Each structure stands twice: as C-alpha cells, then as structure tokens.
Amino acid sequence: MSDVQAVVRGRGVADIPASLLAPPKRPWWWWLTSDRAARYTARLSFLVVWQWAGSTFEDIPTPVGTIEFLIEEFQRGEVFPNVAISLFRAVIGLSLVLVLGVAIGIAMARWWRVRFFLTDLILVGITLPAFIWALLVVMWWGFSNIGPITVCVVSATPQLVVNTFQGATATPGKLLAMSDAYRVGTRRQFRWLVIPSMMEYIAAGFRSAVLAGWGAVLLVEWFGNDKGVGFRAHYWYDAHSFEGMMGWGLVMMVIILTFDRMVMDRVVRHFRSWRTGGQQWSQ
C-alpha cells in the first residue's frame, strides 16, 4: 500500500510519512524568481544600464554624477526654496481646479443647456497641450505667480470636468429605483448613493488633474520664471549642465510620483472601496 493510499483510507496523522508532510522541495534559486526579487532586479539593472550609458556617452549624465550634483545643490540651499515655491503654486492652482472642475462638471450633468454650451470648449481644452498655454502666459504676464497658476487651472480643469460629469451621470440606477421603492428620502439617497458613487470618479479625475497640473506649473516655470523647480532646471540648461537638468528632472519626478503613490492612490482606493465586489451594483 502506497503512502497516498494510507492517507486516503483515513488513518491517523501519525501514520502519514514525513515525506508527505514536508513542504515541496524548491530549487536553491527559488527566491530569485519571486515577485519582490524581480522588482529589485529591475531597479538594479535600470541603474546599471543608466550608469553604463552615462560613462560610455559623454553627454549623458550618470546616476552617481546626478546624485553628487543634487548634494551640491542642497548645500547651495537651492533645493528647498524652489521646491516650496513650485508646491505653493501647484497647491493654489489645484485647489482652484478642484472647485471649478467639480462645479462645472455637476452643472453640465444637471442642466443640458450648460452641457451643450460647454462640451466643445471642454473637449478643445483637453486637446490643447499645456506648453502652448505656458508660452502664452509667459508673454502676457512675464515672471509672476499668476502665470503658473493660470496654466495649471486652464489645463487641468477640463480633465476633472469630464470625470465629474461621467460620475454625476453614472449613479447606479437600480439602487436609486430600489431606494424609491422602499421610500428612502431624497437627502438620504443623496448622502448614501449619489455622493459616494460620484466621489469615485472625482477622485480618479483629480488624480490625473494633479499630474497635469504639476506638469503645467513646471512648464511655465521653465519657459519664463525666476523661481521654482522648472526655472532651476532651465537655469542649468542655459549653463549646458546636463547633470543639472537631470538632477532637477529627478526632483520633479520624485515629488509627483511620491505624491501620486502615497496620497492620490490611497484616496482613489478609499473612494472606490464602497463598491466591493466590482461592478455588480452599477447599472
């Protein structure tokens, strides 16, 4: 009688041979193929390839050189003031985007006249790249805070508007009908159905608005400003320092990717969590 048959016949645990209870044998390199190992391998190989490219081609900065540059820039005291002023502009601009985008989106969903009045303008606004606005406001206002904030609002608001509109028109119809049937009051329907289902779309829209708005602020600072992260990158561009440009490019990326992962990702997940079980409640 084989070991397996012994187990199947229902003998006591003590009778099961140790060879069946032991975890399956894995080859010694199994941990190299785990997901985590794959991610770290990817990051490491990225750095190695970058370092190789940088040391082979004269123009391309190396990661080591870029980090050294950033340390020097920290010591010169340029990093914190410039990051602070860019963040300040982005926060003001994005607050305006949030207010305007949600208001316009809801208005477009509520009144069809408003919707058709604004649809084409919003679609054109999405099509227009932020850098064209950036060139325009630099010509109009020169070095100022108004320029970056304006472009942030103009280029990020349409994205939030379309998402809010979609959220406001996509309230789960079956649930609304059921609430009506069970005589749930309008206010409670609003509080427990309409707002939660809309928040999901607003959060997703605001996430892409944050990416767009940050990019817009940087572009205006690059094309014409005397402060900020984008200005600093342009300063090193004028000085023909590729390490300087790369270093500040890295700063821009680290700021937005950290915020996106640490804050926006969680916000989006939070507002999506009421819909556990996927799409089954939507109409």
Added chain:
Amino acid sequence: MATTEKTLEELEQEAIDSLASSGRRTRSKLFYSALGALAFLAVWAYFSTQLEPYVLPSPLAVGVRMWELIVSGDVFINFGSSFLKTMAGWALALALGIPIGLLMGRYRYARAFFHDFVYLFANVPLLVYAVIAIIVFGISPWGPAFVVMLEAFTGIAINVAAGVESIDRGLLAMSRSFRRSSGKTVRSIVIPSVVPFLFASGRVSFANSWKLAALAETFGGYLGIGFQLEKAFQTFSVVTLLSWMFFFVIFVILVERILIAPAERKVFAWRDPAGARERVS
C-alpha cells in the same frame, strides 16, 4: 494585478467619450453648442478691443494669419514633419512594447520585473521627457521620436499583456488537441485577442504622444509645429502663436476623425467595443 486595472489615461478617455457622445444632436443642442463657441469668440473679441493688439490680437487678425500660413504651405510642411516624428516614435514603441507585453502576459516574473518601469514611464512629467530628448539627442528629429517611444510603449505593453491574459485557454487547448500548427494558432487565436487591446491603448495615448512630440520639438527641433510655436514665442508674436494653437486643435481632431475612428470601427467590428477591457477581470 496591474494588467487588469485600467490606467488613468484609459479612464480619462472613457470620460471624454461619455461626454462627447452624450445624447443625440438635435437642433436645439446644436444651437447651444454654437452659442458656446460664439460666446467664446465674443469674449475674446471684447478683450482684444480693450488690450493692445500685440497682447491680444482680434479673432479676425488670427484668422488672417492662419490663412496666410495655409497659403504659404507652412502648415502642411510642419505638421507633416511632426506627424512623421510621432509615427516613427509609435513604430519604435510598438517594436518595444509588444514583446514586453507578451512577456508580461505570459510570465509572472516578467510582469513583476516590468511593473515598476511601466508605472514610472507612464507618469513622468512631459517636461522631463523633453529634457531627456535634448540631453540624449540634442537638436535632432530623433529626440521627439525617442521620447514618444518611451511615453507610448508602457500603454502598449500593459494592453498587450491584458490581451494575452484574456486569451481563452480552452481554445488554445482545443487547437492543441486537434493538432493545429502553432503558426495557425497564433494567427487565429492569439492575434485576434490581442489586437483590440492594442488598438485601445493606441487610441488612448495618441493625443498625449502628439503633445509630447510637439513639446520636444520646442526644445530641440528645426522643423515641426513645436518649433514654429517656439519661434512665435521668441519673436513675441501672439498672433502667430494663437494661429498655430488653433491649427493644433484642428489637426488633432482631424486625425482622430479621419484616421482613428474608421480604423477603430474596423478593428472592433467583430466585438463589442466597450467590453474589451471588462472581459479580463
């Protein structure tokens, strides 16, 4: 897993579509659309009378300038140049994104390996890409093409991976047991499952690649719409800048209507267009 989640760009495109296709266009709706455009022109015209013409030219002046640019042929030369760069970048992105996507859809290790790259390259600010283009290529048409590749291949890879995951395993098993050649299996099962996903990604990131190509030209180009915008900026000509801005909008809409919409109908003819992504989860 990351491959079954919609990317931000795809959510955005859905929202845009839901707005653009909301309701039939009756006469009164058209009336309000026209009213919106007219109101915009009226506000612009009013402010142009209040401000100096070099600050804000009138709509008429911009129209005249646009006509001059069309007659001289500048528009076609520059848009052709930008279009070629974008398409070259797209060809490179396909060449890079399809193999990566196939690996990601097939092997767990590859999915984990490329996961971070895909997230990173999809969310880098466009300015950083433009900077990379001048660092690596200087003033050259390859800079825009190269960064368009970096920006576009992530969407392609994610969608190809999702397409591979959506392949019906039962069909594959069946074609094995009926001894179909692997070439035939690929042609009649793998490719039809993957192509709609590929197309969805293409449509979504098209507008973004276009913006990126123009931005990269602004930094280091000698021809193309981005270069023309930069020239207008350097010579402080708001009229020319506004003209190119409107050309940009017109061109993007034309390409969307003439090239992409018919191709999309063709690709999705055998399948419900909205459902392509839902089938995965």
